[in-house]
Amino acid sequence: MTSIASNAFEQDGFAIRSGILDNDECSKLIHALQDYELLNHSNAKQSVYALRNLLHKIEEVRLLAQSERIRNLVAPYLGDQYFAVRAMYFDKIEGANWKVPWHQDLVVAVTRQHDVEGFGPWSNKDGVVHAQATAWLLEQMVAVRVHLDDCDTENGPLRVLPGTQRYGKLTSEQLDDLRSKSAEHVCTVEAGGVILMRPLLLHASSSAQSPGHRRVIHIEYSNAMLPEGLEWHETVKANS
Numbered sequence: 001m002t003s004i005a006s007n008a009f010e011q012d013g014f015a016i017r018s019g020i021l022d023n024d025e026c027s028k029l030i031h032a033l034q035d036y037e038l039l040n041h042s043n044a045k046q047s048v049y050a051l052r053n054l055l056h057k058i059e060e061v062r063l064l065a066q067s068e069r070i071r072n073l074v075a076p077y078l079g080d081q082y083f084a085v086r087a088m089y090f091d092k093i094e095g096a097n098w099k100v101p102w103h104q105d106l107v108v109a110v111t112r113q114h115d116v117e118g119f120g121p122w123s124n125k126d127g128v129v130h131a132q133a134t135a136w137l138l139e140q141m142v143a144v145r146v147h148l149d150d151c152d153t154e155n156g157p158l159r160v161l162p163g164t165q166r167y168g169k170l171t172s173e174q175l176d177d178l179r180s181k182s183a184e185h186v187c188t189v190e191a192g193g194v195i196l197m198r199p200l201l202l203h204a205s206s207s208a209q210s211p212g213h214r215r216v217i218h219i220e221y222s223n224a225m226l227p228e229g230l231e232w233h234e235t236v237k238a239n240s
């Protein structure tokens with residue numbers, strides 16, 4: 001990666017890289033996700049559109065998180081001693097054509113609630129304890145969103161406000177202010193492409209105009225230990 005590309009990520013808080021996975025690799029991941037859904041959600045009335053905490057649930061997701069091609073994307077920002085800390089899956093489909101308002105990603109998954117200054121409020125997502133984290137910790141993190149389908153302007157792409165990760169954790173007034181001053185970037189990505197983003201980057205996503213599939217595996221990485229007895233819920237190191 002050139003230092004110009006690396007600087008653009010630091011400045012904008014996101015970057016799009018195409019052709020990271022080929023069609024076969026995307027298909028294998030889709031099948032692994034479908035197999036997992038069939039085994040674990042066979043009573044669901046409709047297809048699953050969000051799955052959480054996948055690093056130790058789906059081997060193919062763990063292997064992706066550890067893979068060399070993802071390491072090449074993440075190591076320039078986190079160094080060699082980083083690890084994956086959370087993996088999720090999102091889809092937009094008819095019947096679950098969701099949208100999310102402008103927000104920052106503020107929570108981390110931990111093993112148990114343990115009161116430490118700067119962490120909280122606490123929540124529980126699919127049986128796993130989550131805490132809002134300090135801005136310092138979130139600034140040490142990078143999220144990698146691997147797209148398994150083409151995502152154009154019609155199927156609910158991620159929208160971001162470039163550079164907004166630089167302002168730390170925002171109050172709702174600051175968020176509104178940045179929204180009114182910043183131009184959004186619509187992150188269209190082809191299947192096999194990746195969006196890298198900082199969790200503090202302001203982002204949103206609209207419903208798809210013509211819902212088909214918009215499958216994304218979202219993996220978060222950090223290079224930092226948690227303070228004073230807090231522990232990451234799961235960690236997976238990259239292959240060396």
Ligand SMILES: O=C(O)CCC(=O)C(=O)O
Pocket residue numbers: 090100105156157158203204205216218
């Ligand atoms: O996948 C999307 O469109 C948005 C997901 C999102 O907002 C998030 O991961 O925080």
